Every structure is written in C-alpha cells, then in structure tokens.
Amino acid sequence: MWSRWVKFEEKVEEGGERWSKPHVSTLSLHSLFELRTCIQTGTVLLDLEGYSLPQIVGEQHKLLYEGMLSPDLREKISFVLLRKHRHQTKKPIHRSLADMGKASGGGARECPSFMKKIPRDAEASNVLVGEVDFLDKPFVAFVRLAQATTLGGLTEVPVPTRFLFILLGPTGKAKSYNQIGRAIATLMVDDLFSDVAYKARDREDLIAGIDEFLDEVIVLPPGEWDPKIRIEPPKKVTSADKRLDSRGGGLAEDEEMPVAHELGEELAHTGRFCGGLFLDIKRKIPWLLSDFYEGFHIQSISAVLFIYLGCITNAITFGGLLGDATDNYQGVMESFLGTALSGTVFCLFSGQPLIILSSTGPILIFEKLLFEFSKNNGIDYMELRLWIGIHSCLQCFLLVATDASYIIKYMTRFTEEGFSSLISFIFISDAIKKMVGHTHAYYVTAYKCECLAPDPSESILGLDWSQLSKKECVKYGGSLVGNTCKYVPDLALMSFILFFGTYSMTVSLKKFKFSRYFPTKLRKLISDFSIFMAIMTFVGLDRLIGLKTPKLIVPTEFKPTRPDRGWIVLPFGKNPWWVYLASFVPALLVTILIFMDQQISAVIVNRKENKLRKGCGYHLDLFWVGVLMAACSFLGLPWYVAATVISIAHIDSLKMESESSAPGEQPQFLGVREQRLTGILVFVLTGVSIFLAPVLQFIPMPVLYGVFLYMGVASLSGIQFWERIKLYMMPSKYQPDFPFLRHVPLRRVHLFTLVQIICLAVLWVLKSTVLAILFPVMILGLLVVRKMLDMVFSQHDLAWIDDILPGKDKKKEKKKKKGDKDDTKKKDKKKGRADDSEDEVINVRFYCHQLAGLEKNNSC
Known part of the structure; x- marks a missing residue:
C-alpha cells in the first residue's frame, strides 16, 4: 500500500514517480467493520517502551503467551517486518530513505517542501499491511509507543513514530488488507479518534472510538456516485468542538440557530460619567506597543499603497466639489491638509485605527446649503461654520459622556447592510459617472471637427x-x-481601457492566490500587491501609448485655495452675537450625521466575521472625531468621519490566512493585521503629496476611477443583502445552499429583501436631492422600519435572515437556561463514575455513552 496521510489521503500513481493530489478518503463500510474486528481480536500493546524497530519487533514475544502465533512463525514475521523499507519518490534515481540509515536530518534535506506542510511537533502512525504465504490466519497488532521515536527509514520523512498498525495475512486477500489499512490510517488523522488513541487505556477504549467514528460516517449509496472520483478537500472542515457538541445531544449542524446578535462589551451601558470612554482607553492601552510593531510586514506595504491612492483620489474629488460649493473657501489644498491631519491623529489615538476617515456626500451637501444661507443673509460663512463645529464637538462629548453609543445595539443586519450597500452603490455609481463625465468633457468637445x-x-x-x-x-x-482638425486617436476608448483594465486586472490578481500556478507565497504576494501592480501596468500602458489622457492634479504650493483667507479662523468679530448661540441648531443635525456615519461604519469594521482580537472603542472613536471637528473648524478644513467603503478596503487588504499545514488543506482566515502603522503612513503620505506632484502627475484619472470601482464592488462581497438580491434572478435549483434558505421559506426571504430594496431606493433618492441633509435621520428611520418587521416576520425567520433585537433576547435566554439545566441533569446521570481522575473525565468526554453496553467497563 503506497499511500500517505497528513490530513487527507495521497496515493502513489502508476509508475511510482508522482504522489496524487490530496483527496478525501472514501472508505467502504465493510472495511471499517473489519478493522473493528481486527482491533477486537488482535493484539493491542499500549505505551510500549521501544527505541528502534528491531527492539519493538522483538517485543512481539508477548504474543506467544496469547496463543496467536506458534514459535516457528515468530522469526518469519520478524524477518518480513525488518526488511529494508523502500519509499516511493518523485524521481526514480532518488535513493530510498532506508539507505540513509539513521542519520539525523537526512530526510529533511531530501524532502524540505513536504516537511513544511507537516505541523510542528507532529508524530507519525505507520501502517504496515501485506499478504504472506506462511500464515493461515491474519496477524494483527496495534502498538502505541510510550515515547515518539524516530525509527530510521521506516517513515518517508524524519518524523518520530508514535503508533504502529501491523496486518499480515494469508495470500488472496490483498485488496481487503489494503482497505483495512486505509481505514486505520484515515482514523488516525481524525481529530477525535486520534485523541482517543492517545488516551486509550485498553482495547475497549479503542473499539469505543471506532464506534464513535462509525456514528458519524455517512454512507453513499452504490450506483449513485462513481467511486473512482477523488473528492476534493473541503474549503472548511467542521471543527472538533462542533462535532463534540453534536455528540452531546445538541442540534445537528444544519439545525443550529445562528449566532445571537451581540456587539460585545464595548457597547455596554455603564451608567457612569464617561464610563464607556474610560473602559475603551483601559482596553486599548495594553495593545499600544503591538499596534506599531505588528505593522512591520510586507503586507502592510501593499495596504498603504492601495489606501493611499484611494484617499488622495477621494481628497481631490471632494476638494474640487467643496471648492465649487463654497466659492473656494475650501478646496483641494484644504482637503489634502484636512485628510492628513484628521487621519493621522485618529490613527494614533483612536480605539479602532483600522477605520479610515474621509469626507462624505451628506457633509458636502450640508456645506453647500450652509454657504448659500450665509451668502444670502450676509453672515460670514467661515465664522458660522466654526461655531457649528464647536457646538458639534461639545455635543459629541455629551454623547460620549452618556454612553450614547449603546443605541448601536439596536442596529441589526437590516440597518448595517442597507447602509453599507448604499455607500457601495454610491462608490460604483460615482466611479462610472465621473468616467463618463470626463469622457464628455475631455474627448468630445475638445476635439470636435x-x-x-x-x-x-x-x-x-x-x-x-x-x-x-x-x-x-x-x-x-x-x-x-x-478646435483641432488633425488626426486624434480615440481618447474616450483609451480612457475606458484604462478604467476597466485597472478594475479587471485587480480582480483577477486578487483571486490569483487561489490559482494552481506557482508556490503559495508567490501567489499570496501577487494577490496582496494586485492593486499596485494593476495601477503600475496601466500607468505604463498610458505612457507607452502617449495619449493626453486626464492626469491626477495635485496642488504644488502650500497655501489656501482662496487668496483672501488665512489658515486660522477667528471665532469673533464678523457675525452678530446671536449667531454663536443659534448655530447650536444646525450643529445638532451635523452631530446626528457624524454619529450615525461614524458608529455604523465602526460596527461594520468591528464585525465578528473579521475576528478582531484587540477590541474596539466606539466611545473613544467618537471622542476624537469630535475633537477633530473643532480643530478642522478653527483651521477652515473640511469635516471628516469614518468612510465605510475605504475602511472595508483597508480591512480586506490586511486579512491574514493560515499557511496550509497539510497537503490539500485550504487556508483558513485567521483575522486582520491590527495595527496603526498603515493608517498613519497613508495619511502622512497624503500630507506630503504636494511634494510628490512630479510623480503623481503621471497617474491617469481613469486608472484611479478603476480603483474606486473595485472598492465599491469588493465591499459588496459578503453582504447577505446583496446575495439575497441575486436570488431573484436564480431558479430555485441553482440557488446556493445558504443556511437561511434551509429554514425560511423563499417567499418570506424575497419579501424581507423587497423591504430592504425599497428602503435603499428611498435613501438613494434622498441623497440626490436637497433633502440629503436629512440623511442621518433617515438612517434612524431604518431602525423604526426594522422594529415594525417584528409584526410581519416570526422571530425564527428574523433570527436567520437578520438579527433578533436586544429586547427579544430575554425569552431566548430563559429557554437557553432551561435547556442548560436539562442537559446538566442528563450529563449527571451519565457521569456516575467511581472516582474523578483526569483520565476518566477525558474518556467520558469522548465516548462514555458508547461504553455503556460493554463488559468490564470501569469508566462509566
């Protein structure tokens, strides 16, 4: 039998020069029953002292006393087991590992790539099966060594051996022996059975472990599948903990209720003055040092380049729009300086430095309306704006002091996904509209002939x-x-090539880490730098073609956009005294806008799916946003708040995955590289961009719009709302196997999605009108709509397609407590053991209820 298991099975293909692709072991049910019989009737030697294969085989004299072998067969079996072992290799000329003797590290030098896939501190189980002509009945032995020992050339690689399974039998049944060997090998890489094998005290424990394995075996009916097909390893393997929960009488995996809606202790209402703020500070201080040194990683470079280009594009876009809306009281220069200042301070001191601050559409509309009001009523715009910023800052402090962020607990998936989807669609729409607008402005009228x-x-x-x-x-x-009548190539076509080319190449390279080509590290490196590589490629293409496509325009002088204003705004002297007090009212609207934008974006960033380990700081974040509101008002800079799409892009660019520790094992998402360094570098680079103008001027605007398009599309991935929208266009048999589709009728899913679509459409219409200033109030309106849905949908349906509101958790907790009491009673009945030793507790955990019907059972 030429096969090996690390987690999945690999076979030596015909010719012995190539190991097969890792695949899931498919065992016949008959082989598992035969294995059980082998363990039941064969020899089981546990914690055998042995330091070499000859010594271990020599210990087989113990079998004589069990009457299984006659003395004349002992030497023959020893001769077979001690013969020189030869291993299959990829190169026929490669020497077998047995020829290397027991030289330490020899196998590691020959198999470095395979050794990297073996987990640290791994131990081997050697399965030796075959047919011989001197036996009349099978000889079976299961051996567990007291200490893992390197047995020379027995293993393919220099991994110490802990278990041996030997099966030798009469000729004519090689196929059956092979299947039994595959069965024990598959069991030994199973997490739960391997634990049983390590902790077993006797034969009955091993048999109970096999019975537990059989309880979970799923049989594929013959004739309904091709046994020659090798099943691909799954993307995600069920954890041992979930399997144990299922054994304990809990719900099966497809019957499990979704995780309860819980945003963590960070949003607990303390009832003390600034209680939440002090807890945020206390929570973040222990991580302060690691927030910097964990940023020193090559992945951080790609994240900085990606987010930096997104930030400067956003700064130029909003700066230009602000200049048009405020008669250049705020422009591109103010936008660059404000982005750099606010972003750097926020990333240094905030509770969640992964959040990226930026200007938003509702703030832009508010600035436009405020400027028109000031102009029409003879009020100084900058001074009025300063007092609004001061009042808004104080109102934010009041919200922080009273733990007002607690209200975010009532924002379920319905509100979060509606808000994030709207922002994503705005990014996609704006990228396309700006592309089309530039096409019309630069390439139609300018070259009309x-x-x-x-x-x-x-x-x-x-x-x-x-x-x-x-x-x-x-x-x-x-x-x-x-205007010009010389021949001019089609710049519109070239711009769209740059636009869609940047987007398409970024998407393709981002998925390259799942490709089958090149080593894992190279694929991951290409994926991490996908955006940078796409930008450089199409910047190079633009330079090669030499067309006058619109380029990124960066200010080159450090001075206010409007010549008649300075960098400091004075609070007194230009407006009547009552303006200082009346500005409280518009400030209240700004505060609601800031609060909703900031906290919803923070909830999206801090989702449990992102596996953030350092906690978050909703109160601390809002505190610094308030401080920056006042600081930017005094400097005449734009106001900034969390940018949902760019923050999600920041998270995605810093995601970490496990390095595959077994052949065929899919990388698992480990979390996000939480640190402050990438954000700080992004905003510092934004601030010094005026000195980088000679380099940045070569970047075509269509390339940056392609980056914007990618941000918008990428932020939609993983949003259940978007997946449910796509279900409208799919026939039922082609719909993905989403968990909520198993438990909620499809028509109810469509009805819930329709309500969300209507809410999204209303918000979309509002944001395009003067009423966009009421945008934050409409976000609060989503909470009311969600509350009304409790009267239309059952709590069961809402638990699957949304989240249960906090007020509804009390009933669930009562049921859970009642269920826990029942489970405890059942467990107490099962655990009627004589003593409470650690070994017995471990045994009961794995297979106590399986041993109930066996004789000589001392553990239950």
Whole structure:
C-alpha cells in the first residue's frame, strides 16, 4: 500500500514517480467493520517502551503467551517486518530513505517542501499491511509507543513514530488488507479518534472510538456516485468542538440557530460619567506597543499603497466639489491638509485605527446649503461654520459622556447592510459617472471637427457634410473647421481601457492566490500587491501609448485655495452675537450625521466575521472625531468621519490566512493585521503629496476611477443583502445552499429583501436631492422600519435572515437556561463514575455513552 496521510489521503500513481493530489478518503463500510474486528481480536500493546524497530519487533514475544502465533512463525514475521523499507519518490534515481540509515536530518534535506506542510511537533502512525504465504490466519497488532521515536527509514520523512498498525495475512486477500489499512490510517488523522488513541487505556477504549467514528460516517449509496472520483478537500472542515457538541445531544449542524446578535462589551451601558470612554482607553492601552510593531510586514506595504491612492483620489474629488460649493473657501489644498491631519491623529489615538476617515456626500451637501444661507443673509460663512463645529464637538462629548453609543445595539443586519450597500452603490455609481463625465468633457468637445462644403449654398451629391469623416471630406473637396482638425486617436476608448483594465486586472490578481500556478507565497504576494501592480501596468500602458489622457492634479504650493483667507479662523468679530448661540441648531443635525456615519461604519469594521482580537472603542472613536471637528473648524478644513467603503478596503487588504499545514488543506482566515502603522503612513503620505506632484502627475484619472470601482464592488462581497438580491434572478435549483434558505421559506426571504430594496431606493433618492441633509435621520428611520418587521416576520425567520433585537433576547435566554439545566441533569446521570481522575473525565468526554453496553467497563 503506497499511500500517505497528513490530513487527507495521497496515493502513489502508476509508475511510482508522482504522489496524487490530496483527496478525501472514501472508505467502504465493510472495511471499517473489519478493522473493528481486527482491533477486537488482535493484539493491542499500549505505551510500549521501544527505541528502534528491531527492539519493538522483538517485543512481539508477548504474543506467544496469547496463543496467536506458534514459535516457528515468530522469526518469519520478524524477518518480513525488518526488511529494508523502500519509499516511493518523485524521481526514480532518488535513493530510498532506508539507505540513509539513521542519520539525523537526512530526510529533511531530501524532502524540505513536504516537511513544511507537516505541523510542528507532529508524530507519525505507520501502517504496515501485506499478504504472506506462511500464515493461515491474519496477524494483527496495534502498538502505541510510550515515547515518539524516530525509527530510521521506516517513515518517508524524519518524523518520530508514535503508533504502529501491523496486518499480515494469508495470500488472496490483498485488496481487503489494503482497505483495512486505509481505514486505520484515515482514523488516525481524525481529530477525535486520534485523541482517543492517545488516551486509550485498553482495547475497549479503542473499539469505543471506532464506534464513535462509525456514528458519524455517512454512507453513499452504490450506483449513485462513481467511486473512482477523488473528492476534493473541503474549503472548511467542521471543527472538533462542533462535532463534540453534536455528540452531546445538541442540534445537528444544519439545525443550529445562528449566532445571537451581540456587539460585545464595548457597547455596554455603564451608567457612569464617561464610563464607556474610560473602559475603551483601559482596553486599548495594553495593545499600544503591538499596534506599531505588528505593522512591520510586507503586507502592510501593499495596504498603504492601495489606501493611499484611494484617499488622495477621494481628497481631490471632494476638494474640487467643496471648492465649487463654497466659492473656494475650501478646496483641494484644504482637503489634502484636512485628510492628513484628521487621519493621522485618529490613527494614533483612536480605539479602532483600522477605520479610515474621509469626507462624505451628506457633509458636502450640508456645506453647500450652509454657504448659500450665509451668502444670502450676509453672515460670514467661515465664522458660522466654526461655531457649528464647536457646538458639534461639545455635543459629541455629551454623547460620549452618556454612553450614547449603546443605541448601536439596536442596529441589526437590516440597518448595517442597507447602509453599507448604499455607500457601495454610491462608490460604483460615482466611479462610472465621473468616467463618463470626463469622457464628455475631455474627448468630445475638445476635439470636435466638422467638414464644410466648398460652397455652403450648394449641396453636392446631397451629402450631409457635417457628418463626413476627415478622409471623406478631403475626397469631396470640403474644408475642415473646429478646435483641432488633425488626426486624434480615440481618447474616450483609451480612457475606458484604462478604467476597466485597472478594475479587471485587480480582480483577477486578487483571486490569483487561489490559482494552481506557482508556490503559495508567490501567489499570496501577487494577490496582496494586485492593486499596485494593476495601477503600475496601466500607468505604463498610458505612457507607452502617449495619449493626453486626464492626469491626477495635485496642488504644488502650500497655501489656501482662496487668496483672501488665512489658515486660522477667528471665532469673533464678523457675525452678530446671536449667531454663536443659534448655530447650536444646525450643529445638532451635523452631530446626528457624524454619529450615525461614524458608529455604523465602526460596527461594520468591528464585525465578528473579521475576528478582531484587540477590541474596539466606539466611545473613544467618537471622542476624537469630535475633537477633530473643532480643530478642522478653527483651521477652515473640511469635516471628516469614518468612510465605510475605504475602511472595508483597508480591512480586506490586511486579512491574514493560515499557511496550509497539510497537503490539500485550504487556508483558513485567521483575522486582520491590527495595527496603526498603515493608517498613519497613508495619511502622512497624503500630507506630503504636494511634494510628490512630479510623480503623481503621471497617474491617469481613469486608472484611479478603476480603483474606486473595485472598492465599491469588493465591499459588496459578503453582504447577505446583496446575495439575497441575486436570488431573484436564480431558479430555485441553482440557488446556493445558504443556511437561511434551509429554514425560511423563499417567499418570506424575497419579501424581507423587497423591504430592504425599497428602503435603499428611498435613501438613494434622498441623497440626490436637497433633502440629503436629512440623511442621518433617515438612517434612524431604518431602525423604526426594522422594529415594525417584528409584526410581519416570526422571530425564527428574523433570527436567520437578520438579527433578533436586544429586547427579544430575554425569552431566548430563559429557554437557553432551561435547556442548560436539562442537559446538566442528563450529563449527571451519565457521569456516575467511581472516582474523578483526569483520565476518566477525558474518556467520558469522548465516548462514555458508547461504553455503556460493554463488559468490564470501569469508566462509566
């Protein structure tokens, strides 16, 4: 039998030069029963002292006393087991590991790539099966060594051996022996059975472990599948803990209720003055040092480059729009400086430094309306804006002091996904609209060229001269007039190539880590730097073609956009005294906007799916946003709040995955590289961008719009709302196997999705009108809509397609407590053991209820 298992099975293909692709072991049910019989009737030697294969085989004299072998067969079996072992290798000329003797590290030098896939401190189980002509009945032995020992060339790689399974039998049953060997090998890589094998005290314990394994075996009916097909390893393997819960009488995996809606202790209402703020500070201080040194990783470089380009594009876009809306009181320079200042301070001192601050659409509309109001009423805009910022800052402090962030607990998936989907669609829409707008502005009117007839009063050949091409115009004797009449390539087409090319290449390279080509580290490196590589590729293409596509324009001088204003805004002297007090009212609207934008974005970033381990700080974040509101108001800079899409992109660029520790094992998501360094570097680079203008001016705007498009599309991934929207266009048999589809009728899922779509459409219409200033109030309105859904949908349905509101958790807790009491009573009945030693507790945990019917049972 030429096979090996690390977690999945690999076989030596015909010719012995290639190991097969890792695949899930498919065992016949008959082989498992035969294995059980082998363990039941064969020899089981546990904690055998042995330091070499000859010594271990020599210990087999113990079998003589069990009457299983005659003395004349002992030498023959020893001879077979001690023969030189030869291993299959990829190269026929490669020496077998047995020839290397017991030299330490020899196998490691020959098999470095395979050794990397073996977990640290791994131990081997050697399965030796075969047929011989001197036995009349099978000889079976299961041996567990007291200490793991390197047995020379017995193993393919220099991994110490802990278990031996030997099966030798008469000729004619090689296929059956092979299947039994595959069965024990598969059991030994099973997490739960391997624990049983390590802790077993006698034969009955091993048999109970096999019975437990059989309880979980799923049988595939013959004739309904091809046994020659090798099943691909799953992307995610069920954890041992879940399997244990299922054994304990809990719900099966497809019957488990979804995880309860819980945002963590960070949003607990302390009832003390600034209680939440002090807890946030206390929570973050222990991580302060690691927040910096954990940022020193090559992955951080790609994250900085990606987010930096997104931030400067956003700063230029909003800066230009602010300049138009405020008559250049705020412009691109103020946008760059404000982004750098606010972002750097926030990343240094905030509770969640992975959040990226930016200007938002509702703030832009508020600034426009405020400027028009000031202009029409003879009020100084900058001074009024300063007092609004001061009042808003104080209101944010009041919200922090009273733990007002507690309200976020009532924002379920319905509100979170509606908000994040809206922001994602805005990013996608804006990227396309800006692309189309630039196309019209730069490439249509600028290169308009018409053909005029030789004599306008005559119509030669009945031609429409204005529609003729340059070549046709010259052919018929016409004259060319316009801004330019030389031949100009199609810049619109080139811009769209840069736009969609950047997006497509980024998506393709991002998925490259799942490709089958090249080593894992190289694929991951390409995936991490996908955005940077795409940008550099199409910047190079643009330079190679040499067309005058619109480029990134960065300010080159450090001075306010408007010449008649300075960097400091004075609070007194230009407006009546009552303005200082009346500004409290518009500040209240700004505070609601800031609070909702900031906290919803923070909830999305701090989702449990992201596996953040350092905690978050909703109160601390809002405190610094308030401080920065006042600081930016004094400097005449834009106001900033958490940017949902860019923050999600920041999270995605810092995700960590496990390095595959077994052949065929899929990388598992481990969490996010939580640190402050990437955010700080992004905003510092944004601040010094005015000195990088000679380099940045080569980046075409269509390339950056492609990055914007990618951010918007990528942020939709993983949103259940978006997945449910796509279900409308799928026939039932082609719909993915989502858990909520197993438990909620499809028509109810569609109804819930329709309500979300209507809410999203209303928000979309509002954000495009003057009423966009009421956007934060409409977000609060989503909470009301969600509360009303409790009257339309059952709590069971809402638990699967949304979250249960906090007020509904009390009933669930009562049921849970009642269920826990029942489970405790059942466990107490089962655990009627004589003593409470550690070994017996472990045995009861794994297979106590299986041993109930066996004789000589001392553990239950």
